[in-house]
Amino acid sequence: MAHLFVCQDDALSDGEAIKVDGPSEAIAVFRVGGELFALNDRCSHGNASMSDGYVEDDGTVECPLHAARFCLKTGAALCQPATEPLKTYPIVLLDGAVYVDVPEAP
Template sequence: MARIFVCQDDALSDGEAIKVDGPSAAIAVFKVNGELYALNDRCSHGNASMSEGYIEDDGTVECPLHAARFCLKTGAALCQPATEALKTFPVTLVDGDVFVDIPEAA
């Protein structure tokens, strides 16, 4: 498993997202209501960055291009035009630093 440093926890405000490079694809890390989530950064419907999407307090993010919504916790596609879920990744907080854990096969 690869552990990727994202940022210090206090550098990511509630309701914000940041994009980091993963071993094979970019990953979007979100902070919503104090919780941290990580998803594949590319919308499963089109070539849009989810880190630039519209983050909702209900734990969802809306694609900035086509208005597809995804659950931050599970990656599930919640409405059309997206039908495929986004891959999720565990987020770890260590001594105030945020990390995303990527399985070697990802």
């Protein structure tokens, strides 16, 4: 695994999201209730950026196009029209910076 830099830890406020380009796909990083979560940025139902979605206090994010909701912790699709989960990624905090663990490029 490789560490992909996201931002400084204090740059992402509670209830916000940021998108970063990963080696194979964009990744959305969210802060909710002081916790950090990382998911594939592309909705599994349609071509929408999850970092532009509506972050909820209950640890979910709603797709900005079709109102599908996903669990930030597991990536599970919680309602229609989405049925497929989003890939999740581990978060790493190092020296005041936020990183996402991504597979190394071949």
